Amino acid sequence: MPHAVDTDHEAATVNAPPKARGSRTRGQRIRRIVAWTLLVLVLLAGGTAWWAYAHLNSNLTSIDLDQELGPDRPEKLATGAKDILVLGSDSRSGANKGLAGGNTGGTARSDTAMVIHIPEGRRSAVAVSIPRDTLVTRPDCTARDGSALPSAKRVMFNSVYTTAGPACVVKTVEHISDVRIDHYVEVDFAGFQDLVDSLGGVTVTIDKTIHDTSSGLDLEAGTHRLDGTESLAFVRTRHGIGDGSDLGRIGLQQQFLLATLDEIKRQDLLGSPAKAYRIADSATRSLTTDSGLGSLVKLGDFGRSLKGLDPGNLRTVMLPVAYDKVDPNRVVAAEPQASRLWKAIREDTGIPRSVLESTTSD
Structure with missing residues (x-):
């Protein structure tokens, strides 16, 4: 009977042996x-x-500025503005050997120096380039070998890095400007070249043809997409522009800084994690920072605080200088323009027109 069949099936199902565990x-x-x-x-x-x-x-490599420099420093800005010293280092050894011409004796120099002032609000910035041939007074420092280095006058600015390293460069900048340096960022030549290549190049436009056998740069007037090697030559060239001094090169360095920032902003790094990683790898391998930026978390936090800063709102200016009357191959700070510039930075105010219009004087 159907009922019996259903009962038997139900019983068979209920009484079936359990499955093995x-x-x-x-x-x-x-x-x-x-x-x-x-x-x-x-x-x-x-x-x-x-x-x-x-x-x-x-x-990342970092240095502790507070420990290296001690308490005898300019006061921090009460406005919340930040000042960053950016150096391009020319070690001429290791991976940097033979890059973009120059001797390869193994000495280290600060080939590029900029104080970047970021006012409160982080929506604009001023980059002040310090010519490497500027004669300055170097304060008491600790030499690279750990020995005490007494103060010295009429020292060429880029020799401070060679003699005493980055902390003494920071101390020297603070001494001549009375501006508290909040952060330090150093980029070495080899890392700079890799960074540009990881970006796929940087585009620049020049008004005049540049031929420089020393740096290897050979560019006709117009727009060019530069790879890492060409970019390195571009920021180092001086014999093919202006009067052949460091002053002409500064304009190219400032131009390239703006072009690089614009390139980074233009690229969709969020849409390409692999490319973003390559760029981050190149950037971090090339960097030495102060301990306040000495980790990805700290760098990230600082970077996010600058998200409102557009490269178009970065003004570039050179420290006003005049040719030295004793040694015409060197320059000294031109007064009163230089003092007015540093005062504007200290007080977080606009740069005076007299400073913006000045470059060099006789």
Whole structure:
């Protein structure tokens, strides 16, 4: 009877021996495999992210300015503005050997120096270039070998890095400007070249043809997409422009800084994690910073504070200088323009027109 059949089937189902422990249906096995696969992928992704973070973080080199310089420094700006000393270092050794001409004796120099002033609000900035041939008074410092280095007058600015290293450069800038340097960023030549290549090049436009056998730069007037090697020659060239001194080169360096910032902003790095990582890897390998920026977290926090800063709102100016009357191959700060410039930076006010219009004087 149908009822009996149904009863027998129900009884058979209820009284069936239990499945061996661990035995699962095909659907359960598939779901378990998918779940474990997803878990492994998450763990791998997390591990990769951690590895990437650890790798990039380990690329950074930092110095503790507060410990190196002590308490005898200019006061911090009460306005919340920030001042950053950016150096381009020319070690002429190791990976830098033979880059863009020059001797390769192994000495280290600060080939490029800019004080970047970022007012409160972080929506504009002023980059003040200090000519490397400027004669300055170097304050008491500690030499690279750890010995005491007494104060000295009429020292060429870029020799301070060679003799005593980055902390003494910061101290020297603070001494001549009375501006508190909040952060220090150093980019070495080899790292600079890799950074430009990781960006896929940087576009610049020049009004006059540049031929410089020393740096290897050979560009006709017009617009050019420069790779890392060409970019390095571009920021180092001086014999092919102006009077052949460091003063003409500064204009190219400032132009290239703006072009690089614009290139970074233009690229969709969020849409290309792999490219973003390559750029970050190149950038961090080339950097030495103060301890306040000495980690990815600190760099990231500082970078986010600048998200409102457009490259178009970065004004570039050279420290007003005059040719030295004793040594015409050197320059000295031109007064009163130089003092007016540093005063404007200290007080977080607009740069006077007399400073913006001045370059060199006889």
